[in-house]
Amino acid sequence: MTVFVLVSGPFTGGWVWREVAARLRESGAGVYPVTLTGMGDQRRPAGPDTDLETHIEDVVRLVDEIDAPDVVVVGHDYGIHPVLGAADRRPERIARIVYLDAGMPQDGDPALAVVPDQAVRERLSHAGGQTADDWRILPPQRDEWQRWGSTEGIPADALARLDRLAAPQPSGTFTQPLRLSGAAAAIPATGVLCTANGTDIAMVELLVASGPPQYRALADPRVGFFEIATGHWPMLSRPDELAGVLLRAAAGEGHRVTAAPDERPAHLRPFLLDVPEQPRERVGRIDLHLPDADRPRPAVVFVHGGPVAPDLRPTPRDWPSYVGYGQYVASLGAVGVTLDHRLYGLADYARAAEDVAAAVGLVRADPRVDGERVALWFFSAGGLLSADWLAAPPPWLRCVAMTYPVLAPLPGWGVVDPRFRPAATVSSSGELPVVLTRVGLEHAAIAATVEEFLSAAGNCEADVEVVDVPLGHHGFETVDHTGQTRDAVDRAVRSVLGHLLG
Structure with a gap:
């Protein structure tokens, strides 16, 4: 008999699984909905010392008490943290881990890093975690649950139950790594994706094919995926469907994402253009690709996307696509600049923005650079970092370029500071030229952010040139070596340089 251990997200307890548990039991499965310490069970009250370790021990203790060979642990949202902690200590007891609309926390990650409510994140960060008198986070009110995830599909009576039974969350459970x-x-492992909350299988496939390299682990044949067309709380909005998905996951079913076993990751494949080799110099976090010139030259600073794991090697400035762009603009008479910034997670945009600003300052101060003629070129999720520059363009910024950019936080990206929304700042860009390369085979959610940006740009008559690549994929420079994609890169590069050199 398969046994399910169900661990829910913040502010909730075992009660949130009531309908799902009933369906699973009807199928003959064993079911243990967990109420973690301090989350509503008066026999196990929380205190200032309640932390993630407390909740991990709750799950370990339960797993130790279960007399069954196949234990499937399900972690929803925050619940994946104690689930993974328990599985790490009892791996021989766990048959499968189910990530239910949850992140992929790694060693050293606190749950706070992916808390979508910005006010809570800032409060705990500024307080250093908690104080003796303020060690709990109160649950949202009825109209605030949306700040923690999409409430799409939750019936009114279930939402009222969520309000009535929600319990304060001990701060230490969020802040302890x-x-x-x-x-x-x-x-x-199985990922169950709630599409109304922003992620679907197509997005996973995009991440594996052309996204940050750490996502290639999702192509492991032991990993399967399911989608449910609902919001962040499927145990309330789609309990029958969720129960069926969990049974299928326990049986090893699910969509498999594939990647060629011996193929280099997309980000390490060759750049689509053969370009003359130019001198390259490393200074701190930046690399300068230098033209053959006897006087200061304009510079193009290439800003990578992400998030990218901090221990990934090589780092983005050594990836063939960015090196290729840097060498290409150097061969055409400008200084190409590649850099590494610290966008390690979705909550890191402010830090990454500081890194980009510091890199630009270093570039402009270099005597080989004409500091009054600089362009910034943003890629993929790095596109959000363009917002600050569009909001208040300095006079030396002669062009902003974007390639397959993300131009608004995607659904489910609640941890991203609202400041990083280029569609909201383009109205302040004045006469700053923007060169946007748009791919036709883009993920729908990303494409929607581009259209939002273009609509806003049209309303304020911003100077935007669109370079279309109808048959191009996200990351096309290393995956689509066609005449169309080569022409698109050449056109975009020469357009940017035209704004710098003209």
Whole structure:
């Protein structure tokens, strides 16, 4: 008999699984909905010392008490943190881990890093975690649950139950880092994606094919995926469907994302153009690709996307696509600049913006650079970093370029500071030229942000040139080596340089 251990997200307890648990039991499964310490069970009240470790021990203790060979642990939202902590300590007892609309926390990650409510994130960050007199986070009110995830599909009576039974969350459960030894790495896993909350299988496939390299682990044959067309709380909005998905996940079913086993990751494949080799110099976080020139030259600063794991090697400034762009503009008479910034997670945009600004300052101060003629070129999720520059363009910024950009936080990206929304700042860009390369085979959610930006740009008559690549994919410079894509890169580069050199 398969046994399910169900661990829910913040402010909730075992009660949130009532309908799902009933359906699973009707199928013959064993079911253990968990109410973690301090989350509503008066026999296990919380205190200032309640933290993630407390909740991990709750799950470990329950797993130890279960007399069954196949235990499937399900972690929803925050619940994936204690689930992974318990699986790391009892890997021999766990048959499968189910990520229910949850992130992929790694060793050292606190749950706070992905808390979507910005006010809570800032409060705990500024307080250093918690104080003796203020160690709990109150649950949202009825009209505030949306700040923690999409409420699409939740019936009124279920939403009222969520309001009535929600419990304060001990702050330490958010702020204490998750510690993993890697013992659970081989346990099969299933991702259940709630599409109304912003992620679907197509997005996963995009991440594996052309996104940050850490996502290639999702192509492991032991990993499967399901979609449910609902919001962030499917146990309330689609309990029957969720129960069926969990049974299928326990049986090893689910969509598999594939990647060629011996193929280099997309970000390490060759750049689509053969360009003359130019001198390259490393200074701190930046690399300068230098033209053959006897006087200061304009510069193009290439800003990578992400998030990118901090321990990933090579780092983005050494990826063939960025090196290719840097070398190409150098061959045409400008200084190409590639850089590494610290967009390690979705909550890191402010830090990444500081890194980009510091890199630009370093570039402009270099005697080989004409500091009054600089362009910034943003890629993929780095597109959000263009917002500050569009909001208040300095006179030396002669052009902003964007390639397959994300131009608004995607659904489910609640941790991203609202300041990073280019569609809201383009109205302040004045006469600043923007060169936007748009791919036709883009993920729908990303394409929607581009159209939002273009609509806003049209309303304020911003100077935007669109370079269309109808048959191009996200990351096309290393995956689509066609005449169309080569022409698009050449056109975009020469347009940017035209604004710098003209």
